[in-house]
Amino acid sequence: MEFFQAISFEKAKESIIHSLRHIRADQEKVDLPQALHRIAATHVIAQENLPPFSRSTVDGFAVRSADTFGASESAPSLFLVAGEVSMGAAASMTLQPGEAVIIPTGGMLPPGADAVVMVEHSEQPDDQTALITKMVAPGENVVMKGEDLSIGTTIVAEGQKITSPHIGALAAAGMASVNVRKKIFVTILSTGDELVDITATAEVGQIRDTNSYALAAMLEAYGCEVRRWGIVKDRYEDFSKALADALSYSDVVVISGGSSVGTRDYTVQAIKGMNQAQLLFHGLAIKPGKPTIYGIVGSVPVFGLPGHPVAAMTICELLVKLAIRQLQGHQEASSRHTLVASLTRNIPSAPGRDDFFPAKLFKQEGQYRATPLFGKSGLIHLLTEADGLIHIPSEKSGLYEGDKVDVLVMT
Amino acid sequence: MEFFQAISFEKAKESIIHSLRHIRADQEKVDLPQALHRIAATHVIAQENLPPFSRSTVDGFAVRSADTFGASESAPSLFLVAGEVSMGAAASMTLQPGEAVIIPTGGMLPPGADAVVMVEHSEQPDDQTALITKMVAPGENVVMKGEDLSIGTTIVAEGQKITSPHIGALAAAGMASVNVRKKIFVTILSTGDELVDITATAEVGQIRDTNSYALAAMLEAYGCEVRRWGIVKDRYEDFSKALADALSYSDVVVISGGSSVGTRDYTVQAIKGMNQAQLLFHGLAIKPGKPTIYGIVGSVPVFGLPGHPVAAMTICELLVKLAIRQLQGHQEASSRHTLVASLTRNIPSAPGRDDFFPAKLFKQEGQYRATPLFGKSGLIHLLTEADGLIHIPSEKSGLYEGDKVDVLVMT
Structure with a gap:
């Protein structure tokens, strides 16, 4: 067996990142609701202003703020009620000095107005008249056109994981679909002559295939598509054939189990026996997880994980997920x-x-x-x-x- | 409009929990891989010991630990190699005093043995003889039968969210399916005359329906099935009809939008107009989120969320998710x-x-x-x-x- 020195956690991470530096998952366009928790493949730039017009944030009167100067409970300012803005409609009138227009929350600020007085700070002795009892500053109770997102703003950056607030912002900006990285397809091979599937009866000396289920769950929760290939017997030929099959359609191959030295040797031999194969490390200065194997075959990273469940899940969390982030250009810090x-x-x-x-x-x-x-x-x-x-x-x-x-x- | 005083966050949580105390989502049996992140409907109890037999955790020699007493590099203990345990097979021989049996990692400990010496601490001058250079304690390098999970151990408790380690433990215990709570079906109604769908062109005065997409994403990420009903116009009859429809097939109804006083009034009236309706609060001492409405119609909780996206998402995080946890009997602390x-x-x-x-x-x-x-x-x-x-x-x-x-x- 070739001698490999156990390498450090830092070196292992560098090795994985370096080995995948030229490999990136394809892009695909998905409808907005399907974009949740996917990785943005490009910057998504606002093409419109949000809000598209200046809007009131309260129910009240749209006014020229200067006209409220000095208004108070004891000395209200008098305004002529010039009309009313309807929800979802353009404000048709232009506000003249001394005029106020009734406006609902979310209503469009009429031209000429620059602030809204809350209805709580007004009285209406008759339909034509409003008494304003509080000064407002320019922009008060208004969200200005483009104040939330202006044209050219980056809503989601390339490599970001799209969250539910992003989905809201993308909806607001009228983005009905988004370019994201394709999901990473992971195949998990289970090795070990002692393994039987969970539906089988375990004979004396046999144990059930635990790790492939736990690893599949972890990786599905991380946004991957996962195939559990099944249990491969500890024979070089069987193992090599199964590995070649998995490599032909997977973005990542995870070999689970095989804690014994013999099985690890098969794993290393089988990886090295593939075309364009490169074994990058075998043995980590990480506990648990020492007997971890990593290599790359063509453009497919291959992990050989320890057989102990805790070690397998620890290395999956630390290193397999790192490879998945790297393949998707996912910029999020762990x-x-x-x-x-x-x-x-x-x-x-x-x-x-x-x-x-x-x-x-x-x-x-x-x-x-x-x-x-x-x-x-x-x-x-x-x-x-x-x-x-x-x-x-x-x-x-x-x-x-x-x-x-x-x-x-x-x- | 009926007068409701703004209630505190604590009181709002109590009100929701109390209103749903007799309502619980149905159970369903799902295959193990589909149980990830679902809520266990019952305790899941181990029916077998794990491991089902005492196993070696290293490659080496199974021995009686007492026979290694005093063994060291300078004074190795001599053992007769009595055979070899194969992976996945029962250990057939019974170990006699002074005997050692070759055992791989994961192999079954033969009767009579109580510890394993690592291969690194042995020499084999010939096939029949092993020299042991290190003492082992009883149980060393062995996982005893039932040490991981013994019969009767609770693997997942009722009300727990099933994680990937749970999936591993359930696989190990041979649980091919699990009883979980059904997913909560949430319908989101969008209200507001100013709203248009994200695929439509927004005319002046109109804005796109942001919240229903953001809320749907949040709730799907939380494990719900979500239907976006679409946009309902701000007319009592339309709104009431849409609400009745949503109530007929949903576990939870969320009304999104309607920041203006007028729309909130419709929402309250429509809820109260349903059969077996109870309005529980209207107005919260929470910022953002003051104009939140909560009621229950039959067994379906109904939330009226504020129109501002930040307020809507904040209340969804704080209170709608609480209702979902309650309906699923989910015990996890927030x-x-x-x-x-x-x-x-x-x-x-x-x-x-x-x-x-x-x-x-x-x-x-x-x-x-x-x-x-x-x-x-x-x-x-x-x-x-x-x-x-x-x-x-x-x-x-x-x-x-x-x-x-x-x-x-x-x-």
Whole structure:
């Protein structure tokens, strides 16, 4: 077996990003509602002003603000009521000095007016007359034309994940469809002679295929399309054929399982046996996740994940999702997904290695606290009880009670 | 118009929870992969032990730990290699004192063995002999039968949202399907004579229907099925007919828009005009979101949301999602979704009112900092630039730079 030194978390991230620097998912145009949580493939620029006209933000009287100068409860200013603006209609009249026009919330400000007096600050002794009891400043109670989005404003930048507020802004700007990156198609191969599918009866010595279900769920929640290929037997020929099949239609291939040295050897051999294959790392200074394999075949990144469920899910969170972001040109910092918490107890850790511990979070005095859940690696109940993963960077030899830690929330 | 006093955020939450206390979404059985992010309708209890047999966590030699007593590099213990455990097969031999059995990671521990020595701590001068250079404790490098999940353990509790680690644990336990709550069907009615659909050309005085798209996106991201009913004209008869239609097939109805007093009156009248209708509040001591309406018709909660996009989305986040959690018996605390940050500047606020400000987050010295984005309410660009909403509780009259705040992250 070729010798690979375990590389650091930072180097692994660099290696993945570098290997995918020329590969980008295709674009596709989707209807606005389908654009939610997709990655914008281009800048989306406002082609119109929003609002398209100056609008009142209250029910009241549109006026020239200068005409309200000095108005008060004790000395109201007198206005001639020159008409009324209807919702959804153009304001037809032009306001003359001393005139006021009745306007509803959202109504179009008539030409000549520059502010709106709230109905609460007015009296109407008769249909023709309004008494204004409060001064208004220019622009008061009005959203000016283009004040929300003006022509040329970037509504969503290339590489941003489209959120529900973006959907609102795009609707407001009349964008009925959006160019986004195609979803990443991930195929998960399960390896291991001891594995049986969840619907099968596990004989003595066999266990059920846990990881492919958990990994598929994580990646679907992250916006991927996922195919679980099924269980491949630990034979080089079977494995190589299955890998070639998965590579032919996938954007990313994840090989799950194969904790034993023998299976890892098959995985490495099979990757290297493909056309245009490059094995980039084998072994990480990350706990859990040491036996991780990464390579690229043509334009398809291939991950060999550890067999222990906690290790597999940790590496999926840290590195497979990084590859997916890179393929989609997704600019979001991963720091968006972390919480900051203070530790409830000391955690030992080896320097020179990035450690990740499942942890339970709770709030105390308005702050998050994190309790690490210790246990043998590979116990999935640790993850189901956890709210996230604590990260201990490689330069630290453990952390102390009260130390601030980043917690990656797992969904 | 009937007089309603603006009620507090706390009272509004209590009112919603109380009004829905006897209403619960139906259950349905779904295949395991479809259970992701659904709400468990019952406790899911492990029916088998996991692992179903004691397994090695390393490649090495299964031994009786007592036989390694005193073993070291300088004085290795001698063992007879009695055989080999194959992956996925039952361990057939029973270990005798002084014997070792070759075992792969994940292999079944043979009867008689209670620990595994890593291959790195052994030498094999010939096929029959193993020299062990390190002592092992009972249970070392072994996951005992049932150590991860034992029969009777709760894998997912009723009311929990099923995460990807849960999917893994359920797969491990052989649960091919899960009982979950049915998705909540929400219909969104848009009101306002000034509204046109996003595909239409907006004439002068008209604006596009922004909120129904943004709200639909938020609620779909929260796991609901959403129908956008379309735009209803501001006429009592039209509105009442549309509401009756929506009520006939929805679990929740959201009325979006209608910022003017006139439209709000129609909304209130129409709700009260339905059979078995109860108007529960109209007016909230929340900014933004004051003109919120809430009632229940039969078993269907009905929200009338403010017309300003920021206010509509804020109330959807705070109260509509609360109703959805309640209908699904979802036990998750909303605090799971908040980050803690320190303010970069002072924020004024009126006591007696819960205030929510869009804010931008960044990390500084390992902590989140939040910069409130000030601007006229109703400007959607504030939300697209924000990472979340800062909450200023009603008992505070503003917050100071450096104060810790909860930030609700909007997706």
